[in-house]
Amino acid sequence: MKFSTALEQIDITITMSLIHPTYFPNIAHISAIVSETKLVFEVCDNYQKQTFRNRTEIYGANGKLALTVPVSYTQKNRQQYKDVRISKTENWQSQHLKSLDSAYKMSPFYEFYIDDLMPLFIEEFDFLLDVNLKCFELLSDCLEIAIPFTLTEEFIHPKEADNDFRSLANAKIASEFSFDNYTQVFTEKHGFLSNLSVLDVLFNEGPNAMNYLTSQKEKL
Template structure:
């Protein structure tokens, strides 16, 4: 089974469920960029609950741009802010110190384009999870893909999935379980058990 997903900023758990449970993965890189999606946004569990981290981009709705052509607005100090947010949210998690060094290139190197950044993000995460995934980038946009399971709707911020099985999160006692956050939430809390957890889940779109 081949899955088709978008490359996003620290993809959520549903995205990585698709990666883990597919025989191969195609990354959609041939469409027009759309705002209000997870292309440049991820959600983590902060001390006050769900916290959104957004990569600023230079984009105007008036002139359509291909995803690959959208630039990051690097005049804002977003990388430092996001790193500090992750440290504040997860420094007390069991596996934060184990994985944070792998992620540091995403905060130390300046990227010009959001797609290049997201592709690097995906590569680092799959390496951290020790997955043998060799994703294939699309060369043309298909509205109705052939021979692929289409998970591209997961990129929409209003897409909902059936709640995955709860696992222990840093602030569970304070705010309860928050489902389908960034894969980082699962990785920092479950570590090497992440792949097994994902294989046990069932993805149901609501």
């Protein structure tokens, strides 16, 4: 398979932070890496279902809404994360775009950023990893950050990583984090929802999103 960015050889003697690339990562995920200088994406572990590798959560009119990228994967035939293909049975890109429009069209900065994110919804992808790397590329542009990264060529043992953030891909621990409030579109209906996709911060806070994300790292 091809990757959407140039790669360099991993030197595990350099201080590094290890994390999974996820689909429109949540606040915990982004806050963990915004100040990193050496980032390594783990892609050689066995793929696990029900994680943020193929899912993100946004704030819809009825509360928290999960957007899931369909994948072709069975527990019987184990695959490494980098080899998981996207299922072609659903028009997920169109569905997700409609959901974002419905959820955030009244937010202050939706119109400002949505065009920059459109490549994710119009390009054709075969592998989940390519989707998630594209997410990271587009979000980095929107947040005006430049974090160099590499991809693993084999599974990295926890003892070899200075900062191991791979657990943040586990959807079960997402609710454990309580971040500072900011204005959300449907706060008056459902209250503040913490640790949603970084898109929620971006569309509501705009240029202040980076300041907010940086300030939340101490809460991890």
